[in-house]
Amino acid sequence: MLQNIRVVLVNTSHPGNIGGAARAMKNMGLSRLVLVEPRVFPSHEADARASGATDILESAQVVATLEEALAGCTLVFGTSARDRRIPWPLLDPRESGLKVVEEAGQGAQIALVFGREDSGLTNDELQRCHFHVHIPSDPAFSSLNLATAVQVLTYEVRMSWLAAQGQPTKIEKDEVASPRSEELATMDELERFYEHLQQTLVAIDFLDPEKPRHLMARLRRLYGRSSVSRAEMNILRGILTETQKAARGELQKRKDQ
Amino acid sequence: MLQNIRVVLVNTSHPGNIGGAARAMKNMGLSRLVLVEPRVFPSHEADARASGATDILESAQVVATLEEALAGCTLVFGTSARDRRIPWPLLDPRESGLKVVEEAGQGAQIALVFGREDSGLTNDELQRCHFHVHIPSDPAFSSLNLATAVQVLTYEVRMSWLAAQGQPTKIEKDEVASPRSEELATMDELERFYEHLQQTLVAIDFLDPEKPRHLMARLRRLYGRSSVSRAEMNILRGILTETQKAARGELQKRKDQ
Structure with missing residues (x-):
């Protein structure tokens, strides 16, 4: 089901952020990365920041337009730093995670789209998205690093996916130790x-x-x-x-x- | 209430991660950073990755031991990549965010402790923590970048804090209902x-x-x-x-x- 989810980065300036995004994705069990006109790619900096997630960089698809990146998608989430002039269905990352997993489980092809480091997605690009996602940052300092924004959204996808699988979010299967794994005194x-x-x-x-x-x-x-x-x-x-x-x-x- | 929460980074190797952590904190409305024997600090790389959160780096406290970093704290959360031999109260990031906000609202001084990039926190360090927090990553690729780990935990703190702010009557009720009328040991x-x-x-x-x-x-x-x-x-x-x-x-x- 997670393979139905792609991460799309639009016009990324700093290759380190592409590597960081790849690492965050792999940490959360995602693998499909699409890059729309990255300024520099491939790059040693991306490889370094990927820290072992180089397989995701190697299989990343590089395309010229957002339209190509979204080919085959049925549901698109675009990250947005702030409200725009046009009202749009707006979700927080948790709601997005739930919706992504719900829809991917029914076979939807889903894209999570992230904009430029300095200016995010354009209004045109945002209008191609079904939902806008806003990470609730401090309004006084609201712009997240690109890789950490990818981390937050993919983390919410994973939390929601684990819950849907009936898997615990905090103890891996091979891990025994819960404080309650011991018998309590009567x-x-x-x-x-x-x-x-x-x-x-x-x-x-x-x-x-x-x-x-x-x-x-x-x-x-x-x-x-x-x-x-x-x-x-x-x-x-x-x-x-x-x-x-x-x-x-x-x-x-x-x-x- | 958020000022009762400090982020503690132990023996950080890469100054860029300190900058990234500072940015993530400021995005989420936190400001108090404590560094236990960072390898390089201050540093241009930290400043660059902080991307405007330099005030947090400037006011960061640099100390020699974890003990000093935790001075005055009543509740300590330590991030843990995996289980240890000894079972310990384990939370996922969401549960941590709820607990942090609940306790900080009652005046607790709270530390979120993050370990080394390569090896995390030692068992001794983990034993100084009341709770261990595990970010539910893919077991096949489980180690998050330090700054993105800080982002996930501080994001959950902010989500929980925002929820608490939106329902002030609930917080007041919790405060009244709390058995905690006594000052906690530091x-x-x-x-x-x-x-x-x-x-x-x-x-x-x-x-x-x-x-x-x-x-x-x-x-x-x-x-x-x-x-x-x-x-x-x-x-x-x-x-x-x-x-x-x-x-x-x-x-x-x-x-x-």
């Missing part, structure tokens, strides 16, 4: 821990056994909100056991021997 | 606590001082995710102090007298 284990903790605090003279309430309540609140795992609980209980031995002077005796 | 207070904890565990023979890594990592994870308040930290430190006395046999001596 409520009664937690209670036994609090009892043990209280006895230990009394043993080290930290807690007055006559009025344990306030301090124990605070400690319960602290550990209670942490979702302590069983493994962690075992560590804490181990610490308490050793502390009790220390309180009985056993460590000192052992060292004296 | 990162350096937390570090001093871990040091104290480690010394104490050695004193009670629970921790082998030759290989403290794994156990301390687990304990850092446990306390790190709890957002420990300053008052709670004082209680924990008090317990440690009494435990150390017990380990020295002082309690026993007192009772023997």
Whole structure:
């Protein structure tokens, strides 16, 4: 489905940005790059910034007009720095990502079009787009670097694609470790821990056994909100056991021997 | 609220990436940049890539250690390319953006930490973070350019911030509903606590001082995710102090007298 999505860069001035865009695309699982009259291409600078995404540069299509770049496309998204005179369907990157994946999944051929570093897309070019996408930057400093703009849009495509695949956005399949992958301590284990903790605090003279309430309540609140795992609980209980031995002077005796 | 958020770049090799990160930050309305031992800075290349965000470079703080960079922080997010052996609370960029804005709105001082271009953050550095953030890239080509990684995370912060601004009643409600009425412990207070904890565990023979890594990592994870308040930290430190006395046999001596 991702192969139905192409990134189109129009009249790019700095070849480094083409390389940066290629890298961003490959990071996000996209591969099809179309360049409309780039000022310099191919280029060592593009290769350097691509940092391993040179396959995307090598297979990039170089064309003379936006029309050629959009050949076969059924849905075109154009990035726009600001509102234009003509009102147009405007999306933020997240909405674009959702729409791109929805439509690509139904077989649409999709283009994400990015304009010149200094002046973006012309009004004529923007009118060839079905949707305009605006990255919500600070109005006081609104112009993103071309490669980072490509990164934001392709990131939203990937987030949306992962969600559509039913894949988690944060843990790769081969990765095991979630903080919740460990079994949590049960409520009664937690209670036994609090009892043990209280006895230990009394043993080290930290807690007055006559009025344990306030301090124990605070400690319960602290550990209670942490979702302590069983493994962690075992560590804490181990610490308490050793502390009790220390309180009985056993460590000192052992060292004296 | 956005001024409570700092971006921390650790041991950056290429000054161009520092400039690119500064530009991305300014685009997204952030301004506070901290550099931990950058290889080259200041630099013309950084200025060129900053493309007008030179004010951020000029006011950037250069420090020698990550610890200094995190001084005063109450919540730290570290970017991670992959999972480590020890499971850690892991967020995707969107979840991070939501959490950053929620916590910054309640006065938290927040750091977004980015590692080296080639090798990211070390395990030690990652263990100083409360949350790890993974940008869901293609596992076959997963390493993002540093500046574009900064762009993705700061974009999500801005999206979340804009949403929060558009629904002021929701933010007010969250603030009222928050259990968080206490001031949080800062990162350096937390570090001093871990040091104290480690010394104490050695004193009670629970921790082998030759290989403290794994156990301390687990304990850092446990306390790190709890957002420990300053008052709670004082209680924990008090317990440690009494435990150390017990380990020295002082309690026993007192009772023997």
